[in-house]
Amino acid sequence: MRTICFYFQVHQPLRIKPYRFFDIGDDHYYWDDYSNKSIIRKVAQKCYLPMNALLLDLIHQYQGRFKVAFSISGVCLDQFEAFAPDVLESFKKLVATGHVEILAETDAHALCSLKSKGEFTRMVGRHAEKIKRHFNGYTPKVFRNTELIYSDKIGGMVAEMGYEGMLTEGAKHILGWKSPNFVYQNSIDPNLKILLKNFQLSDDIAFRFSNKTWADYPLTTEKFVTWLNAVPKEQEVVNLFMDYETFGEHQWAETGIFEFMKALPNAVFKYTDFGFSTPYEVVKYGTPVAKIHVPTPISWADEERDLTAWLGNDLQNEAFSKLYEMESRVKNIEDEEIQRDWNYLQTSDHFYYMCTKFFSDGHVHSYFSHYDTPYDAFINYMNVLSDFILRVKMKESEMTEAEQ
Structure with missing residues (x-):
């Protein structure tokens, strides 16, 4: 059976308050608590709470056949703990089903993998401790770097930390003629399996869903299923990676985004040969087709898919x-x-x-x-x-x- 791998990034930064030159040496607290709390609560009401409830219903409705994965930054977990404990509890309920995977990442959603192996290792360890504390001893097996930043060297460091898989962007300039719909290997350590985002199908949901000038607007489950069925039969996994805030925040509830997700599993099970898997399941059971060579770091940001x-x-x-x-x-x-x-x-x-x-x-x-x-x-x-x-x-x- 072919499979769909849903992964959602959950992140909110701690925003810095207005800090003047004259504050230097006098004010040592930098964080805009009012703004940070307001934004977390706003996004909680628009996205996190309703979408978590929807996913929990789908997992129960399909008795675990529907599965998703999250990476939740440590800085976001800290804010949930301080400002939105109800959101944290709703994520705990999802993980407790056994059908939701939590991925490892850097604690502060940082760029340290580009600068310091020591700091990168420290921050990944710090994040792992938070995941273990919040989610009843949970230990992630698959890694997602900040904004899907990846290179051969970064993958090598991740493999050294003991992770079995890693997510990144299926960037055109890296793949060339190859498809993102396979499992690949890190070129330095082949034991690290690489999952590549199908940016076309992911961005149809994350960015184009409510765009009325898009030629394929409106996006329906029937249309999406048609595109899934058009994926060549030998291609075994479609990785749909996106910001979790897609649901209700970037794409407002009025666009029908929640109804789309509610209906999608049934359409997939009824009209395709696809199922759903978490990243670790794909890594564990998927057979890599080749090494992927990424000498210069890539990401999922902007048109260039680089660090700019x-x-x-x-x-x-x-x-x-x-x-x-x-x-x-x-x-x-x-x-x-x-x-x-x-x-x-x-x-x-x-x-x-x-x-x-x-x-x-x-x-x-x-x-x-x-x-x-x-x-x-x-x-x-x-x-x-x-x-x-x-x-x-x-x-x-x-x-x-x-x-x-």
């Missing part, structure tokens, strides 16, 4: 470099607040807000950003980072004095 959403201009690269200059110094400081802020300052969204792209990608970046301009995002972040560096220096001085 976060590291595509001088502002982003300066902020990124300045942050990771602090890594070795922060490691030596045993201070809970320093470690907390170090973690949260690595969240990829801070660099995403600094992106200066135009046209369609630029509109997407503007939609997610709470800043007026990328330059405002850069200045605010660098002001905070300047204060953070001062705090690290002060702690180092205190440690030196204590040793004397």
Whole structure:
């Protein structure tokens, strides 16, 4: 039986409050608690709570034949714990069914895999501990890096950590003539199996569902099933990867997105030879067809499917470099607040807000950003980072004095 693998990214950053130059050295709390709480509660009501309830009903209705997977960032889990415990409970109910998989990732939804193997390993371990604590000892077996960022080298590091599979984008410039609808292997360590997003079918749901100018609007389950049946018979898995906020937040309830998902499993079971599997099931039972070679990192962001959403201009690269200059110094400081802020300052969204792209990608970046301009995002972040560096220096001085 061929299979559909649904994976949803669940992430909300901790947004930085307006932080002026004159706050440096005076105000050491950086996070906009009011905004963060308001956004979590808004998305909870529009997406997380109704969609989790829908998925739970579908799992029970089809007695476990319908399955999905989530990666929930650590920074999002922290906010659920603080601002939306009802959402956290609803995710726990889903996982408790035994038909929902939780994937590993970096705790702060960070870009550390591009900069530091040590920090990458530390942050993945930190996330694993949170998953274990929140989900009754659950241990993920498949890894999803921030924004599906992947390269041969990153895959090699993930394999070293003991994970058996990893998700990434089925980027055109990597695949060429090949199909994303197979299981592949990491080119450095073939024991790590790679699942590739079918971006065409995924984006039909995530981005084009409510677009009335789209030639295939409206998207119905009948139409989607027709496209599934058009997948060549030898292609064994269709990976549908998307933001969980697609449901109710990016695509509002009024578009019919919930009704579409409610009806989809029945249409799949009735009119296709597809079933549903979690990523680990695909990794465990699927046979790899070839190694996938990705020498330069890819992601699922923007038209280029590369790193330019976060590291595509001088502002982003300066902020990124300045942050990771602090890594070795922060490691030596045993201070809970320093470690907390170090973690949260690595969240990829801070660099995403600094992106200066135009046209369609630029509109997407503007939609997610709470800043007026990328330059405002850069200045605010660098002001905070300047204060953070001062705090690290002060702690180092205190440690030196204590040793004397």
